[in-house]
Amino acid sequence: MEYKWLQSFIVAAQTCNFRTAAQQLHLSQPSITVHIQQLEEFLHVPLFKRERNRVQLTEAGELFQLEAQQIVLQWEQSIERIRLVSKGIQEKIIIAMTPLMVETILPHVLYQFINDHPALEISILVEDSAKIENLVQQHQAHIGISLLPTRYRHWHQELLIESPLELVIPLDAYDDETGAYIDYEELFQRYTLFTHHHPTIWDELLHNLRENYILTRQDRFSNPMSSKD
Incomplete structure (x- = not known):
């Protein structure tokens, strides 16, 4: 199974349109069709139902859509981890914070933290407070610094700054x-x-x-x- 097959399948499954998938991936429509056919042959199961100019996921296709997304996510995380190790970085931490925090005290704190922990790579996502909790919930950020308290009782939260x-x-x-x-x-x-x-x-x-x-x-x-x- 090749990575490009999974990429083509995931986008095609999301759009249910091979032409749109080709545009998003900057490929030709025949390339998308070939990737899907090769993936179906590898899995020995049809992933799409083809009806005239429309395609829809089969039951197996709906199941494999989730599996394919997890495979690609794991693939990308592994590549990122190897990239970081090659740079002498042991771990990457993504922090989501509000524009207000970015513009005030946090840059100085982060600068000192980065100097004290050179083996960590810090990435900052700037987003409004109402969306930060979802970024953490969806694993798009490891830490959220927000002006709003969390809605989840099992989450750990600490007061960082009072003004x-x-x-x-x-x-x-x-x-x-x-x-x-x-x-x-x-x-x-x-x-x-x-x-x-x-x-x-x-x-x-x-x-x-x-x-x-x-x-x-x-x-x-x-x-x-x-x-x-």
């Missing part, structure tokens, strides 16, 4: 001793309050603010990195 919540307002021309008294009621009525730059705190925070102040102008924060976090 104070601060109110930022335009700077006046005075120092703390000579400056005018800050009237928070007036501030919330005068200036626009930018919200929702953090995915966990704002519902409760806005509720508490509205109980104490009149918020005349609000604007939801939009992150330039695809509105993440």
Whole structure:
């Protein structure tokens, strides 16, 4: 059984269209057909039902689709492991984290960690907090650093960073001793309050603010990195 047969079969099984599979793999359609035929001959079982211009997986094809995906995944992991060993790297760790973490303290921590563990290769996936848990669940990342707590009770989670919540307002021309008294009621009525730059705190925070102040102008924060976090 050849690797290219499995590749052609997996894409053809996903699309149920040999022409589309050929386009995705940058092959000719006859090449896809030959790969499927060779795989069927090797397995001694039909994998597709051919009806005019359409193909559908047989029962055996549906079963082998899962097996083929596992074989290819194992193949790719083995190749990656050999590549890392040849570079003197013993293991690769994939960390999924939010743009906010990437832009703040984590790069300094990771830089120190990489220096202390040269036999490890670190790969960073930047994704919004709501998607990080799924990346770990689907084994696309080994570690997730998120602004949201996990939904899974059996998962281990630790608090890495705490930061104070601060109110930022335009700077006046005075120092703390000579400056005018800050009237928070007036501030919330005068200036626009930018919200929702953090995915966990704002519902409760806005509720508490509205109980104490009149918020005349609000604007939801939009992150330039695809509105993440």
